[in-house]
Amino acid sequence: xxxxxxLEVQSDTGPxxxxxxxxxxxxxxxxxxxxxxxxxxxxxxxxxxVLAIIAPAFASLTGHGATATFPKTGETSAGLPVPPxxxxxxxxTDSVGRDLLIRILYGARISLFVGVLTTLIATAxxxxxxxxxxxFGGWVDGVLARFIDAVLAFPYVVLAxxxxxxxxxxxxxxxxVITFFSWAAVARIVRGQxxxxxxxxxxxxxxxxxxxxxxxxxxxxxxxxxxxxxVLGTLLVPAAIxxxxxLSYLGLGIQEPTPSWGNILAEAQNFYQEAWWYIVFPAAALxxxxxAFNLLGDGIRDAMDPRTERIFASQRARKxxxxxxxxxAREGGSAASQDHPDPAxxxxxxxxxx
Amino acid sequence: MSDDDVLVxxxxxxxxxxxxxxxxxGRTVGQVQAVDGVSLTIGRGQTLGxxxxxxxxxxxxxxxxxxxxxxxxxxxxxxxxxxxxxxRRAMQPYRREIQMIFQxxxxxxxxxxxxxxxxxxxxxxxxxxxxxxxxxxxxxxxARVGLNPEHYNRFPAEFSGGQRQxxxxxxxxxxxxxLIICDEPVSALDVSIQAQVLNLLADLQDDFxxxxxxxxxxxxxxxxxxxxxTVMYLGRIAESGPKDPVYDAPxxxxxxxxxxxxxxxxxEAAATRQRIILTGDVPSPINPPSGCRFHPRCPKAQELxxxxxxxxxxxxxxxxxxxxxxxxxxxxxxxxxxAGRVSRTGTA
Numbered sequence: 285x286x287x288x289x290x291l292e293v294q295s296d297t298g299p300x301x302x303x304x305x306x307x308x309x310x311x312x313x314x315x316x317x318x319x320x321x322x323x324x325x326x327x328x329x330x331x332x333x334v335l336a337i338i339a340p341a342f343a344s345l346t347g348h349g350a351t352a353t354f355p356k357t358g359e360t361s362a363g364l365p366v367p368p369x370x371x372x373x374x375x376x377t378d379s380v381g382r383d384l385l386i387r388i389l390y391g392a393r394i395s396l397f398v399g400v401l402t403t404l405i406a407t408a409x410x411x412x413x414x415x416x417x418x419x420f421g422g423w424v425d426g427v428l429a430r431f432i433d434a435v436l437a438f439p440y441v442v443l444a445x446x447x448x449x450x451x452x453x454x455x456x457x458x459x460x461v462i463t464f465f466s467w468a469a470v471a472r473i474v475r476g477q478x479x480x481x482x483x484x485x486x487x488x489x490x491x492x493x494x495x496x497x498x499x500x501x502x503x504x505x506x507x508x509x510x511x512x513x514x515v516l517g518t519l520l521v522p523a524a525i526x527x528x529x530x531l532s533y534l535g536l537g538i539q540e541p542t543p544s545w546g547n548i549l550a551e552a553q554n555f556y557q558e559a560w561w562y563i564v565f566p567a568a569a570l571x572x573x574x575x576a577f578n579l580l581g582d583g584i585r586d587a588m589d590p591r592t593e594r595i596f597a598s599q600r601a602r603k604x605x606x607x608x609x610x611x612x613a614r615e616g617g618s619a620a621s622q623d624h625p626d627p628a629x630x631x632x633x634x635x636x637x638x
Numbered sequence: 639m640s641d642d643d644v645l646v647x648x649x650x651x652x653x654x655x656x657x658x659x660x661x662x663x664g665r666t667v668g669q670v671q672a673v674d675g676v677s678l679t680i681g682r683g684q685t686l687g688x689x690x691x692x693x694x695x696x697x698x699x700x701x702x703x704x705x706x707x708x709x710x711x712x713x714x715x716x717x718x719x720x721x722x723x724x725x726r727r728a729m730q731p732y733r734r735e736i737q738m739i740f741q742x743x744x745x746x747x748x749x750x751x752x753x754x755x756x757x758x759x760x761x762x763x764x765x766x767x768x769x770x771x772x773x774x775x776x777x778x779x780x781a782r783v784g785l786n787p788e789h790y791n792r793f794p795a796e797f798s799g800g801q802r803q804x805x806x807x808x809x810x811x812x813x814x815x816x817l818i819i820c821d822e823p824v825s826a827l828d829v830s831i832q833a834q835v836l837n838l839l840a841d842l843q844d845d846f847x848x849x850x851x852x853x854x855x856x857x858x859x860x861x862x863x864x865x866x867x868t869v870m871y872l873g874r875i876a877e878s879g880p881k882d883p884v885y886d887a888p889x890x891x892x893x894x895x896x897x898x899x900x901x902x903x904x905x906e907a908a909a910t911r912q913r914i915i916l917t918g919d920v921p922s923p924i925n926p927p928s929g930c931r932f933h934p935r936c937p938k939a940q941e942l943x944x945x946x947x948x949x950x951x952x953x954x955x956x957x958x959x960x961x962x963x964x965x966x967x968x969x970x971x972x973x974x975x976x977a978g979r980v981s982r983t984g985t986a
Contacts, residue, residue, distance in 0.1 A: 485745035489809070492704050494733035495763045496726070503759075507750035 312511075315587040322583025328576040332569075336396050339389035346372065348383035350390040351541040355381050365559040376561040379551055384562065387543035388569050394544045395573065398455075399525040402462040406524075407517045409463070410470025411509075415501045417471070418478025429475065435468040440527075441534070448536040458537050462527050466520055473516055477509040511588040518581035522574035529570055545570045645817055645849045646680040646703065651712035653698050657924065671923050672698040674873040675712070677950075680817065685843065685850040687864030687881070689857060689896070691920055695873040696853045700819045703851065704738055705729050716817075734764060737810035741822040743802035747794040753780075753805055754790040760812040779808040783838060800831035807838060811846075819851045824859060836863055857900050861885055866959075869893050872931040873923055875950055879960030889953050889960070889967035891936050930965065938966050 316322050335342075343349055357371040358381025365384075368376040375385040417428035444461050451457055481487065482505065490500045525545075531537035532546025540547060545566050552563040654669040673695040680686045688696050701707045703714055705721060713722045721732050737760075740746035747756055757776045761767040767775050777787035783804040794802055803823060810818050820839070824832040840863065842848055854860050860867060861881060868878035869892065877890040888894050895914040916935045921927050927934050933943035942965050950963040 485740050485742050486748040488701075488706060489738065489740060489746050489806075490748075490759065490763075491706055492733070492736075492738045493760050493763050493809075493813075494726070494730050495759070499763065504748055504751075508748070 312584070312587045316583055319583045319586065321579050322587070325576040325580035325583065328572060329580065332392055332573050332576070333396060335389055336392035339386070339393060342389055343386050346383060346386065348373075348386050350386050350543055351382065353381045354383070358382065365555060365562050367559070368561050375565050376559065378548065378562055379555055379559075382541075384548075384565060387548060388545070388566050391543045391545040391548060391566065392569065392573070394455075394538055394542075395525045395528060395570075398458060398462065398528040399521040399577075402459055402466055402524045403517055403520040405459075405463045406466035406520060407470050407513060410467040411474050411506070411513060413467065414471040414474025414476075415478055415505065418475040419482055419497060419501050419505065421479075425475070428471075432468045432471050432475070435465065436472070438465070440465045441530075444531055444536050445534075448531075453531075453536050453539055455538065458528055458531055461531070462524050465527070466524060470513065470516055470520070473512055474509055477512060478505055481505045481508055515581055515585045515588065518577060518584055522577040525570070525574055525577075643681050644679050645682045645684075645717060646851075647713075647715040648676060648678050648699075648703060649713045649715070651676045651699065651702055651714065652710045653695070653702050653707070654710045668924050671873050671926055673702065674926070676870070676873070676875055677712075678868055678875070678878065680849050680851055681865070682816075683843065683847045683849055684865040685852050685863050687860035687867040688851060688853045688870060689855060689860050689867065690870035690876075691855065693920060693923070694870045695923070696870055697821055699870070700738070700821050700851060700853055704736055704819055705732065730764075734813040735816045737813065737815040737818050739803070739806050739810050739818060739820045739823045742826055743799045743806060744794075744826075746806055747802055749794055752791050752793055753785075753797075756794070756805060757808045757812060760809060764813060766813070775812070776808075779812055782842075783808045783811070784834075798831075799827050800834060803827060803831075803835050804838065807835070807842070811842065814846065815848070817849045817851065819853075821853050822855070823852075825854060825856065832859065839863065857896060869896065872920060872926055874931055875961075875963060876932065877960075877962045877964075878950070879957065883957055883960045887956075887970050889956065889962040890932075890964045891938050891966075891968055892932050894968050930963070938968070940966065 339350075348354070354371075354377065358366060358373065358377035360366055365377045365379055365381070366373060368374060368384075370376070373383050373385070375383075375388065378384055378387065413428055413432070417425045417432075440461070447457060447461060478501075482500075487500055487504055490504050495504075528537055528544065529546035529549065532544040533550040535547075535550065538544035538547055540551075548566040549563065549570075552559075552566065556563045651673055652671075652675055653673040654671050656666040657668040657670060659665050659667045676695075676699060678686065688699070690696050698707070702709050705714075705724060708723050713720055715721065716732055716735065719732075721729065724732070754773065754776050757779055758767075758772050761772045761775065773790070777790060780787045780790065785801060785804050785808065789796075794805065797805065803826075806823075823839070824835050827835060836859065839850065843850065850863070852860065852863055864881050866878070866880050867884045869876045869884070869890065871892050877884060877888065877893045884893065885897065888897055891914075895916050898912060898914045914937065918935050921931070921934060927944070929942075929944045929946050930936070930939075930948050933939040936943065946965070948963045948965045950961045952958050952960060953962050953964075953967045956962070
């Protein structure tokens with residue numbers, strides 16, 4: 285539907301006016317804003333980001349630091365976490381009497397930081413390797429493609445365990461490990477796209493102008509594969525967040541008392557019978573955040589490829605047409621079926637056989 | 639043609655593409671003999687038309703001359719300097735002199751770049767103009783090829799096929815080259831648009847003294863634009879020479895067959911003309927026929943044709959620059975007497 289209106293807008297402007305052509309990105313953005321799920325995902329992601337940024341404000345507001353324990357107010361007499369809402373703990377406390385809300389908010393900072401940073405590095409590295417392998421081909425491609433395959437086939441938890449044992453768990457180590465296992469997926473997609481894009485006539489045209497291989501790669505090929513890279517990048521963020529949570533859960537990542545969703549969950553599993561909030565809230569935070577990124581990735585993919593939109597639109601149109609036909613048939617045959625007033629249409633539940 | 643009049647000389651050019659087996663070692667199992675010993679010259683300010691069926695090596699030859707693919711053997715000489723298989727850097731000065739216009743007006747323009755950036759790319763690559771100066775030059779070029787300079791910021795998708803081909807022409811023109819290789823520049827366009835683009839190319843030739851290597855399979859288009867014509871068949875030249883003798887008195891049976899297939903606008907001429915219908919397909923360039931490559935399909939073929947490769951030479955009574963590679967060239971007014979090869983097209 286948006287396509288039609290765009291064309292109309294353009295044909296309305298006279299030839300005298302200098303019209304700025306709408307770029308692919310502007311069109312994509314407009315289509316994305318029509319996608320309710322994608323807009324909701326963007327809002328959720330922005331909300332989580334803002335909450336993570338202002339986490340210290342919450343801490344000073346409640347007077348609860350991220351690592352401060354409150355043995356008197358934060359624990360029951362049996363030494364168990366207190367439930368949400370008691371003694372000024374909105375989401376309750378954890379096993380040693382720390383404010384769960386504050387810890388989840390601080391955990392979001394780690395998750396988003398790790399997720400976004402590793403995605404940026406991995407995407408840049410993956411694009412570079414994929415472009416070089418795909419464009420140059422030959423033995424360069426042979427070596428790089430086998431390396432990509434090897435990384436994708438590697439059991440990453442084993443490597444992470446070994447590295448953590450050797451160097452001790454730390455944030456930089458997590459970032460290195462996640463990046464190392466993320467770029468290969470990008471590189472493989474980019475390599476495949478580059479293999480097909482480099483056969484395009486406009487690449488040959490650029491070569492006939494004397495453009496260098498680097499210029500062709502970054503000015504001619506890269507803009508044409510930004511779409512799949514953007515989608516893949518959006519989907520890498522939640523994968524990295526889960527990866528970080530997994531490593532922290534296994535004790536290889538962020539170490540106590542620094543909060544991370546992974547290490548909160550690892551501790552919480554010991555208390556799932558006594559304190560449901562302890563495991564539910566951090567798990568929900570992880571779920572909502574990763575879900576929002578995944579849905580946004582899907583939304584961007586649909587917006588980049590208007591064909592899928594048209595498929596949905598035509599399905600909707602067909603559904604509407606069917607409904608109209610049914611309504612007409614009902615109205616036409618209403619005299620015959622007068623004794624069966626059926627306001628809900630065919631979707632009405634069947635009469636109960638009581 | 640004296641040496642000063644020659645812009646490009648191609649000598650015995652050979653381009654074979656190796657066929658590698660799909661196994662891990664990738665041994666070479668054969669050669670596609672796309673271009674096999676072609677010599678030609680392009681004169682200054684002249685248009686050389688290159689015609690032939692699909693797959694006869696026209697485009698490969700063009701890419702070899704433009705230095706886009708390495709040559710197997712033979713030489714390409716531009717204004718007296720050998721430009722065969724130069725490195726990218728060494729080729730750079732000649733890139734300014736030799737530009738290409740491509741067949742597909744959709745595939746040859748990057749869909750993600752604005753027109754101003756596409757036409758300005760030559761200036762950027764050769765670091766010849768930047769900023770406001772580049773924009774002014776690009777807009778001048780757009781005006782020159784009949785585009786609205788106001789459309790500088792549009793994307794290729796917002797133009798029609800003919801306009802897109804004009805963008806391609808503007809890009810080729812940017813560096814003021816001496817030679818433009820046109821690889822079927824109009825075959826993807828509507829007939830009415832073809833005429834516009836051909837007239838534009840002709841005007842540009844007059845204004846800038848350009849030379850063209852004009853590749854097409856439409857013989858009438860080639861006749862309209864060319865000064866000289868070369869007919870290729872399966873990687874070899876069948877016949878070449880100035881336009882008029884080749885069109886009016888073709889000596890090679892293949893040229894005769896091609897010309898007899900051109901539709902005529904005059905219904906009487908169409909009803910009475912003789913059509914030579916070739917049987918069979920073009921043989922594979924992987925395993926071309928022995929002797930004359932045209933002999934399996936030639937209505938005049940004899941024993942000798944399958945044994946001996948005919949040299950490309952001027953035949954008796956022909957002008958010295960009208961060359962034909964045939965043992966039994968067609969005489970003026972000769973009809974092909976083989977039954978089943980001749981038909982009238984009056985009913986068609």
